[in-house]
Amino acid sequence: MERITLENTVFEGLNDVYVFGAGSDAPTLIDTGVAMPETREQLEDGLADAGVAIADIEQILLTHWHGDHAGLAGELQEESGATVRAHAADAPLIGGEEDAWETMDERQRDLLDEWGMPADPRAELLGFLDGSLQGTPPTVEPFEDGARFDTPEGTLEALHLPGHAAGLAGFAFDGTDGRELFSGDALLPHYTPNVGGADVRVERPLANYLDTLAAIVDAGFARAWPGHRDPIDDPAGRAREIIVHHRERTGNVLDVLREHGPASAWTVSEHLFGDLSAIHILHGPGEAYAHLEHLSAHDVTERTDDGYRLLDSDPDLDELFPAVVE
Incomplete structure:
Protein backbone atom coordinates (compact mmCIF):
# COMPACT_ATOMS: atom_id res chain seq x y z
CA MET A 1 0.00 0.00 0.00
CA GLU A 2 1.24 3.48 -0.90
CA ARG A 3 0.21 6.78 0.73
CA ILE A 4 0.24 9.97 -1.36
CA THR A 5 0.08 13.24 0.57
CA LEU A 6 -1.56 16.21 -1.15
CA GLU A 7 -1.48 19.84 -0.08
CA ASN A 8 -4.84 21.26 0.91
CA THR A 9 -5.27 24.81 2.20
CA VAL A 10 -9.07 24.69 2.20
CA PHE A 11 -9.96 22.21 4.94
CA GLU A 12 -7.93 20.24 7.48
CA GLY A 13 -4.72 20.25 5.43
CA LEU A 14 -2.61 17.51 3.87
CA ASN A 15 -5.08 15.12 2.28
CA ASP A 16 -4.12 11.46 1.97
CA VAL A 17 -4.78 9.27 -1.05
CA TYR A 18 -4.01 5.57 -0.70
CA VAL A 19 -3.07 3.12 -3.46
CA PHE A 20 -3.60 -0.61 -3.17
CA GLY A 21 -1.79 -2.58 -5.84
CA ALA A 22 0.77 -0.04 -7.03
CA GLY A 23 2.73 -1.61 -9.88
CA SER A 24 -0.08 -4.05 -10.71
CA ASP A 25 -2.38 -3.83 -13.70
CA ALA A 26 -5.47 -3.11 -11.53
CA PRO A 27 -4.69 -0.62 -8.73
CA THR A 28 -7.35 0.66 -6.32
CA LEU A 29 -7.41 4.24 -4.99
CA ILE A 30 -8.97 5.33 -1.72
CA ASP A 31 -10.05 8.98 -2.11
CA THR A 32 -8.78 11.39 -4.75
CA GLY A 33 -8.17 14.89 -3.39
CA VAL A 34 -9.82 18.19 -4.18
CA ALA A 35 -10.65 19.24 -7.76
CA MET A 36 -7.92 21.85 -8.16
CA PRO A 37 -5.27 21.84 -10.92
CA GLU A 38 -2.34 21.91 -8.50
CA THR A 39 -3.83 19.01 -6.52
CA ARG A 40 -4.36 17.01 -9.71
CA GLU A 41 -0.71 17.61 -10.61
CA GLN A 42 0.48 16.48 -7.17
CA LEU A 43 -1.66 13.35 -7.41
CA GLU A 44 -0.31 12.50 -10.84
CA ASP A 45 3.27 12.95 -9.59
CA GLY A 46 2.59 10.77 -6.55
CA LEU A 47 1.00 8.05 -8.66
CA ALA A 48 3.91 8.12 -11.09
CA ASP A 49 6.38 7.76 -8.22
CA ALA A 50 4.40 4.69 -7.13
CA GLY A 51 4.48 3.27 -10.65
CA VAL A 52 0.81 3.95 -11.37
CA ALA A 53 -0.62 5.60 -14.47
CA ILE A 54 -4.07 7.15 -14.17
CA ALA A 55 -5.21 5.08 -17.14
CA ASP A 56 -4.44 1.90 -15.14
CA ILE A 57 -6.69 2.67 -12.16
CA GLU A 58 -9.40 0.02 -11.92
CA GLN A 59 -11.33 1.08 -8.82
CA ILE A 60 -11.79 4.22 -6.70
CA LEU A 61 -13.26 3.85 -3.22
CA LEU A 62 -14.46 7.09 -1.66
CA THR A 63 -14.75 7.60 2.07
CA HIS A 64 -17.39 10.34 1.72
CA TRP A 65 -18.80 13.09 -0.49
CA HIS A 66 -16.71 16.10 0.58
CA GLY A 67 -14.80 17.73 -2.25
CA ASP A 68 -11.37 17.28 -0.68
CA HIS A 69 -11.95 13.51 -0.81
CA ALA A 70 -14.14 12.95 -3.87
CA GLY A 71 -13.41 16.02 -6.00
CA LEU A 72 -11.14 14.43 -8.61
CA ALA A 73 -13.06 11.16 -8.93
CA GLY A 74 -14.90 12.19 -12.09
CA GLU A 75 -11.76 13.33 -13.89
CA LEU A 76 -9.91 10.16 -12.97
CA GLN A 77 -12.85 8.02 -14.07
CA GLU A 78 -13.02 9.78 -17.43
CA GLU A 79 -9.35 9.01 -18.09
CA SER A 80 -9.19 5.49 -16.67
CA GLY A 81 -12.69 4.05 -16.88
CA ALA A 82 -12.33 3.13 -13.19
CA THR A 83 -15.34 2.01 -11.18
CA VAL A 84 -16.11 4.64 -8.52
CA ARG A 85 -17.79 3.36 -5.36
CA ALA A 86 -19.24 5.18 -2.34
CA HIS A 87 -21.66 4.43 0.47
CA ALA A 88 -25.29 4.61 -0.67
CA ALA A 89 -25.99 7.63 1.58
CA ASP A 90 -23.34 9.75 -0.19
CA ALA A 91 -23.36 8.28 -3.70
CA PRO A 92 -26.13 10.60 -5.02
CA LEU A 93 -24.20 13.72 -3.97
CA ILE A 94 -20.93 12.47 -5.41
CA GLY A 95 -22.74 11.53 -8.62
CA GLY A 96 -24.14 15.06 -8.91
CA GLU A 97 -27.79 14.03 -8.69
CA GLU A 98 -29.87 17.21 -8.81
CA ASP A 99 -32.53 16.04 -6.34
CA ALA A 100 -29.89 15.12 -3.77
CA TRP A 101 -28.24 18.52 -3.97
CA GLU A 102 -31.56 20.35 -3.86
CA THR A 103 -32.49 18.45 -0.71
CA MET A 104 -29.10 19.30 0.80
CA ASP A 105 -29.46 23.00 -0.07
CA GLU A 106 -32.98 23.16 1.35
CA ARG A 107 -31.91 21.51 4.59
CA GLN A 108 -28.97 23.90 4.85
CA ARG A 109 -31.15 26.99 4.34
CA ASP A 110 -33.56 25.78 7.00
CA LEU A 111 -30.78 25.17 9.50
CA LEU A 112 -29.07 28.52 8.88
CA ASP A 113 -32.39 30.13 9.78
CA GLU A 114 -32.86 27.85 12.78
CA TRP A 115 -29.33 28.52 14.03
CA GLY A 116 -29.92 32.29 13.88
CA MET A 117 -27.05 33.03 11.47
CA PRO A 118 -26.91 36.79 10.67
CA ALA A 119 -27.02 38.09 7.10
CA ASP A 120 -23.36 39.10 6.66
CA PRO A 121 -21.71 35.83 7.72
CA ARG A 122 -24.41 33.93 5.80
CA ALA A 123 -23.52 35.84 2.63
CA GLU A 124 -19.81 35.13 3.17
CA LEU A 125 -20.50 31.43 3.72
CA LEU A 126 -22.74 31.06 0.67
CA GLY A 127 -20.16 32.86 -1.45
CA PHE A 128 -17.52 30.39 -0.29
CA LEU A 129 -19.77 27.40 -0.98
CA ASP A 130 -20.57 28.70 -4.47
CA GLY A 131 -16.91 28.12 -5.39
CA SER A 132 -17.62 24.41 -5.71
CA LEU A 133 -14.74 22.03 -5.10
CA GLN A 134 -16.76 18.94 -6.05
CA GLY A 135 -15.32 18.62 -9.54
CA THR A 136 -16.77 16.58 -12.41
CA PRO A 137 -19.38 14.13 -11.07
CA PRO A 138 -18.48 10.49 -11.68
CA THR A 139 -20.82 7.59 -12.24
CA VAL A 140 -21.01 6.00 -8.80
CA GLU A 141 -21.79 2.46 -7.72
CA PRO A 142 -23.29 2.58 -4.20
CA PHE A 143 -22.43 0.08 -1.48
CA GLU A 144 -23.66 -0.68 2.02
CA ASP A 145 -21.96 -1.48 5.31
CA GLY A 146 -20.05 -4.75 5.12
CA ALA A 147 -19.41 -4.67 1.36
CA ARG A 148 -16.10 -6.27 0.37
CA PHE A 149 -13.80 -5.19 -2.43
CA ASP A 150 -10.94 -7.19 -3.89
CA THR A 151 -7.64 -5.43 -4.59
CA PRO A 152 -4.22 -6.74 -5.69
CA GLU A 153 -3.12 -6.50 -2.04
CA GLY A 154 -6.09 -8.15 -0.37
CA THR A 155 -9.72 -7.49 0.47
CA LEU A 156 -11.10 -4.24 1.86
CA GLU A 157 -14.27 -4.32 3.98
CA ALA A 158 -16.51 -1.26 4.08
CA LEU A 159 -17.53 0.00 7.52
CA HIS A 160 -20.25 2.65 7.80
CA LEU A 161 -18.94 5.37 10.16
CA PRO A 162 -21.55 8.17 10.13
CA GLY A 163 -21.36 11.47 12.00
CA HIS A 164 -19.04 13.76 10.06
CA ALA A 165 -20.98 12.72 6.95
CA ALA A 166 -24.08 10.60 6.54
CA GLY A 167 -22.35 8.14 4.25
CA LEU A 168 -18.84 8.23 5.64
CA ALA A 169 -17.26 4.80 5.20
CA GLY A 170 -13.98 3.34 6.35
CA PHE A 171 -12.24 0.36 4.82
CA ALA A 172 -10.79 -2.35 7.05
CA PHE A 173 -8.08 -4.78 5.98
CA ASP A 174 -5.61 -7.26 7.40
CA GLY A 175 -2.31 -5.47 8.01
CA THR A 176 1.06 -6.67 9.22
CA ASP A 177 0.17 -6.10 12.89
CA GLY A 178 -3.51 -7.00 12.79
CA ARG A 179 -6.71 -5.46 11.51
CA GLU A 180 -6.21 -1.89 10.22
CA LEU A 181 -8.60 0.82 9.05
CA PHE A 182 -8.71 3.53 6.40
CA SER A 183 -10.73 5.91 8.54
CA GLY A 184 -11.39 8.85 6.22
CA ASP A 185 -12.51 11.76 8.38
CA ALA A 186 -14.07 9.57 11.05
CA LEU A 187 -10.76 9.59 12.91
CA LEU A 188 -8.05 12.22 12.44
CA PRO A 189 -4.74 12.51 14.32
CA HIS A 190 -4.76 16.24 15.15
CA TYR A 191 -8.23 17.65 14.49
CA THR A 192 -11.60 16.59 15.78
CA PRO A 193 -13.81 16.04 12.71
CA ASN A 194 -16.66 18.52 12.55
CA VAL A 195 -20.15 17.24 13.27
CA GLY A 196 -23.34 19.16 12.66
CA GLY A 197 -22.09 21.52 9.96
CA ALA A 198 -19.98 19.22 7.80
CA ASP A 199 -23.10 17.36 6.64
CA VAL A 200 -26.42 18.94 7.54
CA ARG A 201 -28.30 15.80 6.46
CA VAL A 202 -27.18 13.87 9.55
CA GLU A 203 -29.90 13.59 12.18
CA ARG A 204 -28.58 13.71 15.76
CA PRO A 205 -25.03 14.16 14.43
CA LEU A 206 -23.20 13.97 17.76
CA ALA A 207 -25.01 10.81 18.85
CA ASN A 208 -24.21 9.18 15.50
CA TYR A 209 -20.57 10.17 15.76
CA LEU A 210 -20.24 8.94 19.34
CA ASP A 211 -21.58 5.57 18.18
CA THR A 212 -18.94 5.55 15.43
CA LEU A 213 -16.15 6.33 17.90
CA ALA A 214 -17.37 3.63 20.29
CA ALA A 215 -17.37 1.13 17.41
CA ILE A 216 -13.76 2.04 16.56
CA VAL A 217 -12.78 1.51 20.20
CA ASP A 218 -14.52 -1.86 20.29
CA ALA A 219 -12.92 -3.01 17.02
CA GLY A 220 -9.41 -2.74 18.44
CA PHE A 221 -7.71 -1.76 15.19
CA ALA A 222 -3.92 -1.95 15.21
CA ARG A 223 -3.58 1.19 13.11
CA ALA A 224 -5.73 3.76 11.31
CA TRP A 225 -4.92 5.52 8.06
CA PRO A 226 -6.83 8.83 8.13
CA GLY A 227 -8.01 11.11 5.35
CA HIS A 228 -5.61 13.82 6.53
CA ARG A 229 -2.05 13.73 7.82
CA ASP A 230 -0.19 10.83 9.43
CA PRO A 231 -1.20 7.30 10.46
CA ILE A 232 -2.69 6.75 13.92
CA ASP A 233 -0.93 4.01 15.86
CA ASP A 234 -3.54 3.82 18.65
CA PRO A 235 -6.95 4.24 17.00
CA ALA A 236 -8.89 3.26 20.12
CA GLY A 237 -6.91 5.74 22.22
CA ARG A 238 -7.50 8.51 19.68
Whole structure:
Protein backbone atom coordinates (compact mmCIF):
# COMPACT_ATOMS: atom_id res chain seq x y z
CA MET A 1 0.00 0.00 0.00
CA GLU A 2 1.24 3.48 -0.90
CA ARG A 3 0.21 6.78 0.73
CA ILE A 4 0.24 9.97 -1.36
CA THR A 5 0.08 13.24 0.57
CA LEU A 6 -1.56 16.21 -1.15
CA GLU A 7 -1.48 19.84 -0.08
CA ASN A 8 -4.84 21.26 0.91
CA THR A 9 -5.27 24.81 2.20
CA VAL A 10 -9.07 24.69 2.20
CA PHE A 11 -9.96 22.21 4.94
CA GLU A 12 -7.93 20.24 7.48
CA GLY A 13 -4.72 20.25 5.43
CA LEU A 14 -2.61 17.51 3.87
CA ASN A 15 -5.08 15.12 2.28
CA ASP A 16 -4.12 11.46 1.97
CA VAL A 17 -4.78 9.27 -1.05
CA TYR A 18 -4.01 5.57 -0.70
CA VAL A 19 -3.07 3.12 -3.46
CA PHE A 20 -3.60 -0.61 -3.17
CA GLY A 21 -1.79 -2.58 -5.84
CA ALA A 22 0.77 -0.04 -7.03
CA GLY A 23 2.73 -1.61 -9.88
CA SER A 24 -0.08 -4.05 -10.71
CA ASP A 25 -2.38 -3.83 -13.70
CA ALA A 26 -5.47 -3.11 -11.53
CA PRO A 27 -4.69 -0.62 -8.73
CA THR A 28 -7.35 0.66 -6.32
CA LEU A 29 -7.41 4.24 -4.99
CA ILE A 30 -8.97 5.33 -1.72
CA ASP A 31 -10.05 8.98 -2.11
CA THR A 32 -8.78 11.39 -4.75
CA GLY A 33 -8.17 14.89 -3.39
CA VAL A 34 -9.82 18.19 -4.18
CA ALA A 35 -10.65 19.24 -7.76
CA MET A 36 -7.92 21.85 -8.16
CA PRO A 37 -5.27 21.84 -10.92
CA GLU A 38 -2.34 21.91 -8.50
CA THR A 39 -3.83 19.01 -6.52
CA ARG A 40 -4.36 17.01 -9.71
CA GLU A 41 -0.71 17.61 -10.61
CA GLN A 42 0.48 16.48 -7.17
CA LEU A 43 -1.66 13.35 -7.41
CA GLU A 44 -0.31 12.50 -10.84
CA ASP A 45 3.27 12.95 -9.59
CA GLY A 46 2.59 10.77 -6.55
CA LEU A 47 1.00 8.05 -8.66
CA ALA A 48 3.91 8.12 -11.09
CA ASP A 49 6.38 7.76 -8.22
CA ALA A 50 4.40 4.69 -7.13
CA GLY A 51 4.48 3.27 -10.65
CA VAL A 52 0.81 3.95 -11.37
CA ALA A 53 -0.62 5.60 -14.47
CA ILE A 54 -4.07 7.15 -14.17
CA ALA A 55 -5.21 5.08 -17.14
CA ASP A 56 -4.44 1.90 -15.14
CA ILE A 57 -6.69 2.67 -12.16
CA GLU A 58 -9.40 0.02 -11.92
CA GLN A 59 -11.33 1.08 -8.82
CA ILE A 60 -11.79 4.22 -6.70
CA LEU A 61 -13.26 3.85 -3.22
CA LEU A 62 -14.46 7.09 -1.66
CA THR A 63 -14.75 7.60 2.07
CA HIS A 64 -17.39 10.34 1.72
CA TRP A 65 -18.80 13.09 -0.49
CA HIS A 66 -16.71 16.10 0.58
CA GLY A 67 -14.80 17.73 -2.25
CA ASP A 68 -11.37 17.28 -0.68
CA HIS A 69 -11.95 13.51 -0.81
CA ALA A 70 -14.14 12.95 -3.87
CA GLY A 71 -13.41 16.02 -6.00
CA LEU A 72 -11.14 14.43 -8.61
CA ALA A 73 -13.06 11.16 -8.93
CA GLY A 74 -14.90 12.19 -12.09
CA GLU A 75 -11.76 13.33 -13.89
CA LEU A 76 -9.91 10.16 -12.97
CA GLN A 77 -12.85 8.02 -14.07
CA GLU A 78 -13.02 9.78 -17.43
CA GLU A 79 -9.35 9.01 -18.09
CA SER A 80 -9.19 5.49 -16.67
CA GLY A 81 -12.69 4.05 -16.88
CA ALA A 82 -12.33 3.13 -13.19
CA THR A 83 -15.34 2.01 -11.18
CA VAL A 84 -16.11 4.64 -8.52
CA ARG A 85 -17.79 3.36 -5.36
CA ALA A 86 -19.24 5.18 -2.34
CA HIS A 87 -21.66 4.43 0.47
CA ALA A 88 -25.29 4.61 -0.67
CA ALA A 89 -25.99 7.63 1.58
CA ASP A 90 -23.34 9.75 -0.19
CA ALA A 91 -23.36 8.28 -3.70
CA PRO A 92 -26.13 10.60 -5.02
CA LEU A 93 -24.20 13.72 -3.97
CA ILE A 94 -20.93 12.47 -5.41
CA GLY A 95 -22.74 11.53 -8.62
CA GLY A 96 -24.14 15.06 -8.91
CA GLU A 97 -27.79 14.03 -8.69
CA GLU A 98 -29.87 17.21 -8.81
CA ASP A 99 -32.53 16.04 -6.34
CA ALA A 100 -29.89 15.12 -3.77
CA TRP A 101 -28.24 18.52 -3.97
CA GLU A 102 -31.56 20.35 -3.86
CA THR A 103 -32.49 18.45 -0.71
CA MET A 104 -29.10 19.30 0.80
CA ASP A 105 -29.46 23.00 -0.07
CA GLU A 106 -32.98 23.16 1.35
CA ARG A 107 -31.91 21.51 4.59
CA GLN A 108 -28.97 23.90 4.85
CA ARG A 109 -31.15 26.99 4.34
CA ASP A 110 -33.56 25.78 7.00
CA LEU A 111 -30.78 25.17 9.50
CA LEU A 112 -29.07 28.52 8.88
CA ASP A 113 -32.39 30.13 9.78
CA GLU A 114 -32.86 27.85 12.78
CA TRP A 115 -29.33 28.52 14.03
CA GLY A 116 -29.92 32.29 13.88
CA MET A 117 -27.05 33.03 11.47
CA PRO A 118 -26.91 36.79 10.67
CA ALA A 119 -27.02 38.09 7.10
CA ASP A 120 -23.36 39.10 6.66
CA PRO A 121 -21.71 35.83 7.72
CA ARG A 122 -24.41 33.93 5.80
CA ALA A 123 -23.52 35.84 2.63
CA GLU A 124 -19.81 35.13 3.17
CA LEU A 125 -20.50 31.43 3.72
CA LEU A 126 -22.74 31.06 0.67
CA GLY A 127 -20.16 32.86 -1.45
CA PHE A 128 -17.52 30.39 -0.29
CA LEU A 129 -19.77 27.40 -0.98
CA ASP A 130 -20.57 28.70 -4.47
CA GLY A 131 -16.91 28.12 -5.39
CA SER A 132 -17.62 24.41 -5.71
CA LEU A 133 -14.74 22.03 -5.10
CA GLN A 134 -16.76 18.94 -6.05
CA GLY A 135 -15.32 18.62 -9.54
CA THR A 136 -16.77 16.58 -12.41
CA PRO A 137 -19.38 14.13 -11.07
CA PRO A 138 -18.48 10.49 -11.68
CA THR A 139 -20.82 7.59 -12.24
CA VAL A 140 -21.01 6.00 -8.80
CA GLU A 141 -21.79 2.46 -7.72
CA PRO A 142 -23.29 2.58 -4.20
CA PHE A 143 -22.43 0.08 -1.48
CA GLU A 144 -23.66 -0.68 2.02
CA ASP A 145 -21.96 -1.48 5.31
CA GLY A 146 -20.05 -4.75 5.12
CA ALA A 147 -19.41 -4.67 1.36
CA ARG A 148 -16.10 -6.27 0.37
CA PHE A 149 -13.80 -5.19 -2.43
CA ASP A 150 -10.94 -7.19 -3.89
CA THR A 151 -7.64 -5.43 -4.59
CA PRO A 152 -4.22 -6.74 -5.69
CA GLU A 153 -3.12 -6.50 -2.04
CA GLY A 154 -6.09 -8.15 -0.37
CA THR A 155 -9.72 -7.49 0.47
CA LEU A 156 -11.10 -4.24 1.86
CA GLU A 157 -14.27 -4.32 3.98
CA ALA A 158 -16.51 -1.26 4.08
CA LEU A 159 -17.53 0.00 7.52
CA HIS A 160 -20.25 2.65 7.80
CA LEU A 161 -18.94 5.37 10.16
CA PRO A 162 -21.55 8.17 10.13
CA GLY A 163 -21.36 11.47 12.00
CA HIS A 164 -19.04 13.76 10.06
CA ALA A 165 -20.98 12.72 6.95
CA ALA A 166 -24.08 10.60 6.54
CA GLY A 167 -22.35 8.14 4.25
CA LEU A 168 -18.84 8.23 5.64
CA ALA A 169 -17.26 4.80 5.20
CA GLY A 170 -13.98 3.34 6.35
CA PHE A 171 -12.24 0.36 4.82
CA ALA A 172 -10.79 -2.35 7.05
CA PHE A 173 -8.08 -4.78 5.98
CA ASP A 174 -5.61 -7.26 7.40
CA GLY A 175 -2.31 -5.47 8.01
CA THR A 176 1.06 -6.67 9.22
CA ASP A 177 0.17 -6.10 12.89
CA GLY A 178 -3.51 -7.00 12.79
CA ARG A 179 -6.71 -5.46 11.51
CA GLU A 180 -6.21 -1.89 10.22
CA LEU A 181 -8.60 0.82 9.05
CA PHE A 182 -8.71 3.53 6.40
CA SER A 183 -10.73 5.91 8.54
CA GLY A 184 -11.39 8.85 6.22
CA ASP A 185 -12.51 11.76 8.38
CA ALA A 186 -14.07 9.57 11.05
CA LEU A 187 -10.76 9.59 12.91
CA LEU A 188 -8.05 12.22 12.44
CA PRO A 189 -4.74 12.51 14.32
CA HIS A 190 -4.76 16.24 15.15
CA TYR A 191 -8.23 17.65 14.49
CA THR A 192 -11.60 16.59 15.78
CA PRO A 193 -13.81 16.04 12.71
CA ASN A 194 -16.66 18.52 12.55
CA VAL A 195 -20.15 17.24 13.27
CA GLY A 196 -23.34 19.16 12.66
CA GLY A 197 -22.09 21.52 9.96
CA ALA A 198 -19.98 19.22 7.80
CA ASP A 199 -23.10 17.36 6.64
CA VAL A 200 -26.42 18.94 7.54
CA ARG A 201 -28.30 15.80 6.46
CA VAL A 202 -27.18 13.87 9.55
CA GLU A 203 -29.90 13.59 12.18
CA ARG A 204 -28.58 13.71 15.76
CA PRO A 205 -25.03 14.16 14.43
CA LEU A 206 -23.20 13.97 17.76
CA ALA A 207 -25.01 10.81 18.85
CA ASN A 208 -24.21 9.18 15.50
CA TYR A 209 -20.57 10.17 15.76
CA LEU A 210 -20.24 8.94 19.34
CA ASP A 211 -21.58 5.57 18.18
CA THR A 212 -18.94 5.55 15.43
CA LEU A 213 -16.15 6.33 17.90
CA ALA A 214 -17.37 3.63 20.29
CA ALA A 215 -17.37 1.13 17.41
CA ILE A 216 -13.76 2.04 16.56
CA VAL A 217 -12.78 1.51 20.20
CA ASP A 218 -14.52 -1.86 20.29
CA ALA A 219 -12.92 -3.01 17.02
CA GLY A 220 -9.41 -2.74 18.44
CA PHE A 221 -7.71 -1.76 15.19
CA ALA A 222 -3.92 -1.95 15.21
CA ARG A 223 -3.58 1.19 13.11
CA ALA A 224 -5.73 3.76 11.31
CA TRP A 225 -4.92 5.52 8.06
CA PRO A 226 -6.83 8.83 8.13
CA GLY A 227 -8.01 11.11 5.35
CA HIS A 228 -5.61 13.82 6.53
CA ARG A 229 -2.05 13.73 7.82
CA ASP A 230 -0.19 10.83 9.43
CA PRO A 231 -1.20 7.30 10.46
CA ILE A 232 -2.69 6.75 13.92
CA ASP A 233 -0.93 4.01 15.86
CA ASP A 234 -3.54 3.82 18.65
CA PRO A 235 -6.95 4.24 17.00
CA ALA A 236 -8.89 3.26 20.12
CA GLY A 237 -6.91 5.74 22.22
CA ARG A 238 -7.50 8.51 19.68
CA ALA A 239 -11.22 7.71 19.55
CA ARG A 240 -11.37 7.96 23.34
CA GLU A 241 -9.60 11.33 23.21
CA ILE A 242 -12.23 12.66 20.81
CA ILE A 243 -15.05 11.39 23.03
CA VAL A 244 -13.47 13.22 25.97
CA HIS A 245 -13.14 16.34 23.80
CA HIS A 246 -16.85 16.27 23.00
CA ARG A 247 -17.77 15.70 26.62
CA GLU A 248 -15.72 18.78 27.55
CA ARG A 249 -17.30 20.79 24.74
CA THR A 250 -20.75 19.81 25.96
CA GLY A 251 -19.72 21.21 29.34
CA ASN A 252 -18.67 24.44 27.59
CA VAL A 253 -22.05 24.66 25.87
CA LEU A 254 -23.77 24.26 29.23
CA ASP A 255 -21.62 27.07 30.64
CA VAL A 256 -22.78 29.38 27.82
CA LEU A 257 -26.42 28.55 28.47
CA ARG A 258 -26.04 29.06 32.22
CA GLU A 259 -24.57 32.51 31.67
CA HIS A 260 -26.30 33.71 28.49
CA GLY A 261 -29.24 31.40 27.78
CA PRO A 262 -31.64 30.86 26.29
CA ALA A 263 -29.38 31.05 23.24
CA SER A 264 -29.36 30.07 19.57
CA ALA A 265 -26.74 27.82 18.02
CA TRP A 266 -25.16 30.92 16.46
CA THR A 267 -24.91 32.67 19.84
CA VAL A 268 -23.40 29.59 21.47
CA SER A 269 -20.93 29.33 18.59
CA GLU A 270 -19.89 32.98 19.04
CA HIS A 271 -19.10 32.35 22.69
CA LEU A 272 -17.22 29.13 21.94
CA PHE A 273 -15.31 30.06 18.77
CA GLY A 274 -15.47 33.84 18.27
CA ASP A 275 -15.44 35.29 14.74
CA LEU A 276 -15.36 32.71 11.96
CA SER A 277 -14.63 32.81 8.23
CA ALA A 278 -15.13 30.67 5.12
CA ILE A 279 -16.28 27.08 5.80
CA HIS A 280 -15.94 27.59 9.57
CA ILE A 281 -19.00 29.87 9.44
CA LEU A 282 -20.88 26.63 8.79
CA HIS A 283 -18.83 24.37 11.04
CA GLY A 284 -18.96 26.54 14.20
CA PRO A 285 -22.72 26.83 14.68
CA GLY A 286 -23.09 23.32 13.27
CA GLU A 287 -20.92 22.00 16.09
CA ALA A 288 -22.89 24.03 18.64
CA TYR A 289 -26.14 22.71 17.16
CA ALA A 290 -24.91 19.10 17.38
CA HIS A 291 -24.21 19.51 21.09
CA LEU A 292 -27.42 21.40 21.80
CA GLU A 293 -29.47 18.71 20.06
CA HIS A 294 -27.61 16.02 22.00
CA LEU A 295 -28.54 17.80 25.22
CA SER A 296 -32.16 18.16 24.08
CA ALA A 297 -32.38 14.45 23.29
CA HIS A 298 -31.42 13.78 26.92
CA ASP A 299 -33.92 16.36 28.29
CA VAL A 300 -31.17 18.72 29.47
CA THR A 301 -32.29 21.51 27.14
CA GLU A 302 -35.33 22.33 25.06
CA ARG A 303 -35.62 24.39 21.91
CA THR A 304 -37.81 27.50 22.28
CA ASP A 305 -38.54 30.56 20.13
CA ASP A 306 -35.83 32.37 22.13
CA GLY A 307 -33.22 29.64 21.65
CA TYR A 308 -32.19 26.58 23.63
CA ARG A 309 -33.26 26.78 27.27
CA LEU A 310 -31.76 24.77 30.11
CA LEU A 311 -34.04 22.29 31.80
CA ASP A 312 -31.32 20.76 33.95
CA SER A 313 -28.46 23.08 34.92
CA ASP A 314 -26.33 20.33 36.45
CA PRO A 315 -26.74 17.10 34.45
CA ASP A 316 -24.54 14.01 34.82
CA LEU A 317 -22.55 14.24 31.58
CA ASP A 318 -21.25 10.71 31.98
CA GLU A 319 -24.75 9.47 31.16
CA LEU A 320 -24.63 11.30 27.81
CA PHE A 321 -21.44 9.67 26.49
CA PRO A 322 -20.25 6.12 25.75
CA ALA A 323 -18.69 4.28 28.66
CA VAL A 324 -15.49 3.53 26.73
CA VAL A 325 -13.16 6.15 28.25
CA GLU A 326 -10.63 4.61 30.60
